[in-house]
Every structure is written in structure tokens, then in C-alpha cells.
Amino acid sequence: MTGSSPLNDQSVSLRPMGPVTEASTAKALLALIRNPLDALPPAVFTEPLVFSKTAGRVSIYISDPALIQEALVKNADVLGKGDQVRRALGPALGSGLLTADGAHWKWQRQSVASAFRPSSLTELQPAMLAAARQTSDRLLKQQGETVDIGHEMMKTTFDIIVETMMSGGHGIDVNRVERSITDYLRPSGWTFALGVVGAPDWTPYPGRRRATKAVEFLRSSLSSVLEECRRSPSDRHDLVSMLIAATDPETERKMTDEEIIDNLMTFITAGHETTALGLAWTFDLLARHPEYEARVAAEIDEVTQGGEVRPEHIAELHYTRQVFSEAMRLYPPAPIITRTALKDFKLGDYLVPEGTVMFVPIYAVHHHAAIWSAPETFDPDRFRPDATKARHRYAYMPFGAGPRICIGNAFAVMEAVAVLAVILQKLRLRTAGNTPEPLMKVTLRPRTSLKMTVVAA
Numbered sequence: 001m002t003g004s005s006p007l008n009d010q011s012v013s014l015r016p017m018g019p020v021t022e023a024s025t026a027k028a029l030l031a032l033i034r035n036p037l038d039a040l041p042p043a044v045f046t047e048p049l050v051f052s053k054t055a056g057r058v059s060i061y062i063s064d065p066a067l068i069q070e071a072l073v074k075n076a077d078v079l080g081k082g083d084q085v086r087r088a089l090g091p092a093l094g095s096g097l098l099t100a101d102g103a104h105w106k107w108q109r110q111s112v113a114s115a116f117r118p119s120s121l122t123e124l125q126p127a128m129l130a131a132a133r134q135t136s137d138r139l140l141k142q143q144g145e146t147v148d149i150g151h152e153m154m155k156t157t158f159d160i161i162v163e164t165m166m167s168g169g170h171g172i173d174v175n176r177v178e179r180s181i182t183d184y185l186r187p188s189g190w191t192f193a194l195g196v197v198g199a200p201d202w203t204p205y206p207g208r209r210r211a212t213k214a215v216e217f218l219r220s221s222l223s224s225v226l227e228e229c230r231r232s233p234s235d236r237h238d239l240v241s242m243l244i245a246a247t248d249p250e251t252e253r254k255m256t257d258e259e260i261i262d263n264l265m266t267f268i269t270a271g272h273e274t275t276a277l278g279l280a281w282t283f284d285l286l287a288r289h290p291e292y293e294a295r296v297a298a299e300i301d302e303v304t305q306g307g308e309v310r311p312e313h314i315a316e317l318h319y320t321r322q323v324f325s326e327a328m329r330l331y332p333p334a335p336i337i338t339r340t341a342l343k344d345f346k347l348g349d350y351l352v353p354e355g356t357v358m359f360v361p362i363y364a365v366h367h368h369a370a371i372w373s374a375p376e377t378f379d380p381d382r383f384r385p386d387a388t389k390a391r392h393r394y395a396y397m398p399f400g401a402g403p404r405i406c407i408g409n410a411f412a413v414m415e416a417v418a419v420l421a422v423i424l425q426k427l428r429l430r431t432a433g434n435t436p437e438p439l440m441k442v443t444l445r446p447r448t449s450l451k452m453t454v455v456a457a
């Protein structure tokens with residue numbers, strides 16, 4: 001990389017950096033609106049670090065695992081979520097755990113951490129299996145018919161998140177929640193594009209009114225859950241009761257209702273849509289690779305000895321977990337992480353100036369030519385323990401890295417393995433046609449719904 005620092009002349013890079021790729025602004029904005037994955041500079045799939053200029057501003061794309069570690073783990077304190085995240089998610093999630101920074105983030109994380117300890121998660125396994133069984137029973141009644149597997153998985157993971165974390169959800173309308181999340185996320189490309197050109201927050205864009213209505217519905221549903229929990233507190237020590245009880249150690253204040261709802265919104269969206277998408281992509285991949293599907297089925301048979309899947313089986317389903325990991329490599333449900341430098345900091349040989357926007361394009365890291373052999377091939381053996389050990393820890397990071405790593409990562413994997421085991425024990429899903437293009441709407445969805453035919457195992 002050559003040339004003088006493209007970021008800021010005073011930043012005196014420790015080593016001269018460049019070249020800066022410069023996309024046509026109009027083209028980049030159109031790509032962002034259509035599918036932010038298409039707006040990634042192509043070099044992010046082959047280079048460790050890419051400097052790219054759009055609308056006069058240079059951003060950094062970090063694809064190298066060691067540099068990702070340096071940024072997200074070692075320099076986590078000097079990175080904030082930044083304007084991009086605030087614009088895209090702030091209207092829905094306020095300043096909850098996913099969107100907050102600094103001390104406000106820290107006390108929220110500490111307040112709910114115990115719900116995600118291994119001992120607490122183990123207690124949730126029966127609820128995960130019960131929701132999976134309901135889905136499996138529903139699908140068994142539709143043998144020979146075509147189902148939208150994305151929708152089926154959304155329903156399953158939604159049932160799990162409200163049952164395990166939100167006192168059962170007190171009758172929230174799952175179909176309307178799913179539609180509302182889609183309505184909210186649909187115009188997210190516009191919020192990214194308007195952020196890039198520095199347009200004011202109030203700038204209208206297509207789909208904005210519908211997105212606002214969707215947020216109103218979601219927040220008012222969660223406000224009812226909160227009211228119900230306050231009215232008739234249960235003895236469950238779940239997320240809602242933790243949020244109600246939380247106290248900021250610095251100010252000793254409690255969360256306002258608005259702040260509790262910010263967090264319920266965060267957990268209901270981050271906590272079910274991502275896992276559902278990972279599962280839907282997994283079913284599509286298995287249907288296209290019968291040899292791996294047969295290995296999963298054989299493992300389930302062996303572990304359960306032909307009986308019902310029980311909580312203690314989940315940790316033993318190692319190959320099933322490998323399959324889910326490989327599906328999330330190819331289709332990471334959260335495909336791009338964004339940060340903004342709150343101060344100048346050193347990254348590799350460069351000095352990154354305050355205010356620089358950085359992207360960790362997880363999707364590109366997972367498809368990177370220098371990290372993976374045959375990156376486009378589905379091969380669950382990449383996640384055998386020896387193969388995993390031989391790779392850099394941050395070569396694979398569907399859940400992010402550092403202190404902001406997904407708090408629900410172990411929950412999600414446990415849930416996904418439970419759902420795969422229960423369903424694949426009883427039935428198979430078959431697909432016709434090509435796999436739809438992955439489309440980023442904050443999360444990574446199939447551009448058209450994944451229609452699959454249900455057949456008996």
C-alpha cells in the first residue's frame with residue numbers, strides 16, 4: 001500500500017498507506033440502497049485492509065483476523081457504535097444494549113449477564129425443545145406441501161425468546177411482529193445511504209412511514225408485556241424481571257420504562273430473527289447436500305438412540321453444531337459490523353484518526369480467499385475441533401468479537417442445535433430452484449422466501 005495518509009494528513013501513518021479505492025458516489029449509494037453487500041469494495045474479499053472513499057469520506061474495511069482482533073478486542077474502548085448504527089437502529093432500539101456506548105452500555109450488559117451464564121441457559125433447554133416440537137408437529141401435518149421455512153423458523157425462535165426471556169410474551173401477535181420487523185428493516189439501505197451523505201435525520205425516504213408505524217406497534221406490544229409483568233410479577237427470574245430490578249452502580253438509578261422497552265425491543269429482534277435466518281439457510285444447504293444431511297440424521301439417531309431429543313443430548317450433537325457453524329460462515333446472519341473511532345488509535349501500521357468509520361465485513365471475512373480454501377463450498381468439516389484450532393480465532397466471527405460480542409451466542413447455538421435435531425429426527429425439507437441471493441437488511445435474508453417441501457424422514 002503506497003501514498004500519503006488518505007485519512008488525515010495530520011494522522012501521520014506509522015507506515016504510508018493506500019491506495020484508496022474511490023467508488024462513484026451515485027453507484028455506491030444505489031448499491032447501499034439495493035443491497036449493502038454489493039456496496040462492499042471487491043478488495044475486501046482478497047485484501048487484509050481496504051481504504052475506500054465515498055462522498056468524500058474515507059472508511060476502513062478490516063478483513064484480516066489479526067487486525068480485527070486489534071480493533072474490536074484490544075481497542076474496544078476507543079470505538080463507538082457511531083452514527084450509522086444510531087441512524088439505522090436508534091429509532092427502534094433507542095439506547096438499549098446493542099446501540100448504547102460507554103458506561104450506559106456497561107451497566108446494561110452487567111444487569112442481564114447472569115441470564116446468559118451456562119447454568120441459566122441449561123434451564124432453558126426444555127423450552128427450546130418444546131417450541132421445536134410444536135414446529136415439527138405443525139410441519140408433519142403439511143407433508144407433501146410447500147412451506148416458507150424462513151417464516152417457520154421465525155415463529156419457532158420467536159416462541160423461544162418470549163417463553164424463555166419475556167415471561168411468555170403475554171399473547172404478543174407473532175405474525176404481526178414478524179411483519180413489523182420486516183417493515184422496519186426494509187428501508188435500512190436508505191438509512192445507510194443517507195448517513196453516508198450526511199443528510200439530516202428527518203430526511204424522508206420510501207418506506208419510512210411504514211417503518212415508523214411498525215416500531216410503534218412493536219414498542220406498544222412490549223409496553224403491554226412490561227405492564228403485565230409489573231401487575232402480576234412471576235417468580236421467573238427472566239430478562240424482564242432483571243431489567244426491572246437493574247440498578248446503575250454509578251448513579252444507583254433504575255431503568256425507566258422507556259429504557260426497559262429499548263432492551264426488550266433489542267432482545268426480541270436481535271434474539272430471534274438472527275437465529276431464524278441461520279436456521280433457514282441451514283435447511284436450504286442441507287437440502288442441497290444430502291450427504292451432510294444424512295450424517296446429521298445419523299448423529300441424531302446415535303445420540304438419542306431413536307428416542308425423543310432430550311436436553312442432555314444437545315451438547316452431544318457435535319456434527320449438527322458444525323453444520324450450523326458452516327451455514328453461518330456462508331450466510332452470517334449479521335453480515336457487517338460498524339464502528340466509529342472515538343479517538344485516534346493505532347491499527348497495524350496505521351494511525352486511524354478520530355471520527356473514522358470502520359467496517360468489519362463478517363460476510364467477506366467468511367468468504368475471504370486468503371483465509372478459506374474453496375470459500376464458496378459448503379463443508380461442515382471445516383469446524384472439526386482440529387481444523388478450528390488451526391485457524392485464527394477471528395477468521396470466523398458470526399457473533400462479533402471483544403466486549404461487544406453477542407451476549408446471546410451460546411443461547412443461539414443451543415437453540416439452533418435443538419431445533420435442527422427435533423425437526424430432522426422426524427422430517428426432511430426439499431427444495432426446488434436455486435438458492436436465493438442473500439440480501440442484507442441489517443441482517444442477512446434470502447431475497448425471495450425459501451420455499452421448501454415437507455417430506456417424512
Ligand code: HEM
Nearest residue numbers: 097098270271274275333334398399400404406407408412
Ligand atoms: C445466530 C444468531 C445470532 C447471531 C448471528 C448474532 C450476531 C450478533 C453480532 C454479530 C453481534 C455484535 C454486533 C456488534 O458488534 O456490533 C450481536 C450482538 C448482540 N446480540 Fe446477537 N446474534 C445472534 C443471536 C442472538 C440472541 C439469541 C440474542 C438474545 C437472546 C442476541 C442478543 C444480542 C445482543 C443484546 C447484542 C448486543 C450485545 C452488546 O453490545 O453488548 N443475539 N449479535
